[in-house]
Amino acid sequence: MSTTSFASAADNREQTARLVRLSAHAWAFASDYDPNCGFIVGRDSVLVIDTRATPTMARQLMAAIRSVTPLPVRHLFLTHYHAVRVLGAAAFGPDIAVIASEGTRTWIEERGQADYESERGRFPRLFQGAEDIPGLTRPSVTFKDQVSVWLGDLEVQLLHIGRGHSRGDSVAWIPSEGVLFAGDLVENRCAVYAGDGYIREWSATLSKLEALAPRALLPGRGAPLQDAAGAQAAIDGTRGFLDALWHAAADAHGRGLDRRRVYEAALAALKPAYGDWPVFQHVMPFDVCRVLEELQEGCEPSVWTDARDKALWAELNG
């Protein structure tokens, strides 16, 4: 693949997701580096965590669930608003509760459609059967900071404990089993997408996840971690990537370089440690752009659109 192919448009290698058992009740449906999903099998029903990008892709997740249990799926939890995580929801039928934080609901309304068009252009392989997407996935239940879903006597806490990767980022946490479904707040040896993130707040949010002391962790991308040391290493790796990104871009900006030169400086600084992490070339233009936005204009990330994506790419990689 050419390093200057737009985003992941040239990534055509299919990845086969596989089931990984994380605890007595928790499962991962994880790929090499495509967006991971998970599910929790309770006494009477199943709670699904993220759906993949289309109903066609989500039906593979449904088949995996069926290989484990005949119980009905009653709850779907969205870790955040990104299209690759939410637009497969229709595969689970109309009779489920779709749960998300208030911040995630707000962003689905405000920028969900633009994000769908952006993400489909960046990574078309993830959108097989996109013509079957019936529209945006809207939550039917929202929470501000925290809500518990009880699957029989198993408590699943859904927590918005801070921003990082997006507004509304939230995680699913099983206290009795120490299992954390982290969404894209934590990646495992995959480049970290921060294009519409809150990079300066992200580290504090990671500290709150650390404080949970997970014994197993499903990252947004990359292999599931099945012990405490692995979970900590993934959190450390995510924080390390973001620190390096921030410092490289902020330092170059401080030296008065223009955006393209800042991008080149950040790319050179991160490449030795992170250049072989999947989607590194894809995320860097968007990540550097967001660092500069946080430095110059403050808090709220601008909306990415297909046109803005391609203009930035041409500016930085053209």
Ligand SMILES: [Zn+2]
């Ligand atoms: Zn995401």
